[in-house]
Amino acid sequence: MSHYRAKSTLEQWRIFQAVIDCGGYAHAADALNKSQSSLNHAVAKLQQVLGVTLLQVKGRKAELTPIGKVMLRRSRQLTQTAQELEQLAYNLEQGWEPEVKLALEMAFDRASITSALKQFQKLSRGSRLSIEDTVLTGTLEHIEEQTADVVITHHLPKGHIGEPIDDYYMDLVCAPDHPLANLPQPVKQDQLSQHLQLVIRDTADNPKEDEGWLRAEQRWTVSHFDEALRLVRSGLGFCWLPPYIAEREMQKGNLRKLQLDGSSCRRGSLYLVLPKGEQTGPCARVLADLIIGQPVSAISA
Structure with a gap:
């Protein structure tokens, strides 16, 4: 040869x-x-x-x-x-990387990985964990630019693979005394457009305008679901919120779920992605394995 x-x-x-x-x-x-x-x-x-x-x-x-x-x-x-x-x-x-960065799409319920994070703390050999909330294009930027080690995303950019780990959905909500709550359900999109919508700011450096949830004529932008919840509860406007934020408030009677004509809620899948591929460090792989629920990699143990 x-x-x-x-x-x-x-x-x-x-x-x-x-x-x-x-x-x-x-x-x-x-x-x-x-x-x-x-x-x-x-x-x-x-x-x-x-x-x-x-x-x-x-x-x-x-x-x-x-x-x-x-x-x-x-x-x-x-x-x-x-x-x-x-x-x-x-x-x-x-060998072991000193810091692992985990980027989480804000629609993802953190409570579902609490157990994995507790296990990771025991196996992390002192590595620091940095957790960042990301929204829409901001999540995709971490994947495409490899600026995080482990990413949970609602959307896979072209050319990237991910492990499906969960589903997410968003409920359309307003305060019980908001005018939309008193309309016959389901409400129509043109009725929504007459009211203030609260949206979560895209965390990308260069957000794509075609990403996002339901554009209204009047929009206020906030940086987190908690702030959106506070404003919605005050009766200022309506918002798409994930159940982990909205459900308890609906049970207390602080929020009213709206039925939108042609769409009961926004649904989708969440994926775990390792943006660095083969260059992913062993500590980040431990974290990914724990989140997915797989046995921890032999190289990492």
């Missing part, structure tokens, strides 16, 4: 990418803290061993050839994979 031996090096591809990203050899040399001549030599050598022209210098600017565009795109996958491979080795060598 013959073994293929690469003609190019990762460093050559890194230099090639830097020349494009920095807009030329001079800026790339500054960014990489190397001499311009060494960068020229590296790219020339790369083109020589490949037998193709990647760059053409026009004036003071280096421009990609059509072949160069294809090779640049594919080379980014190569350097990214190498970086991930080295990061994985570092993680395994380091």
Whole structure:
């Protein structure tokens, strides 16, 4: 069996990418803290061993050839994979991560993982746990940008897989003395649009306007369901609230559940996602296994 031996090096591809990203050899040399001549030599050598022209210098600017565009795109996958491979080795060598970040979609009832968190505290070897409430696109950002270790989400972004762990649903509620409570049920959407809706702020840096629950003409935005509940109870407006927030208040008579024409409640599935995939640390895997109810991974025990 013959073994293929690469003609190019990762460093050559890194230099090639830097020349494009920095807009030329001079800026790339500054960014990489190397001499311009060494960068020229590296790219020339790369083109020589490949037998193709990647760059053409026009004036003071280096421009990609059509072949160069294809090779640049594919080379980014190569350097990214190498970086991930080295990061994985570092993680395994380091073993236990000092902090695990858990991002929870706010529609998710935390009470359902209390037992898992108690078990995790005993197995966490002193790792800190950071829990963040997230909403809508904010939850998806943690998955796509890998800024959390374990995420519970209402929606799986394209290309990501998740373990279904629970269902969620949201009830439409208002105070008993709110005008909507006295209308014949079910209420119609155009009747809702005449009243103030309380919505939970999307926690994303760049929220998507098409995400969210029922847009009314008049909206007040709050950062948490607890604040929304306080305002709804005061009679200010209506809101979609999960049962873990609304049910007790409905039993006390502080809230009235509304029936919406064509929709009794908002339903969906919740998934547990490990955004970092294979790079997920052993401590985060312990937490994920406990939440899912699986035996704790052997590597982590």
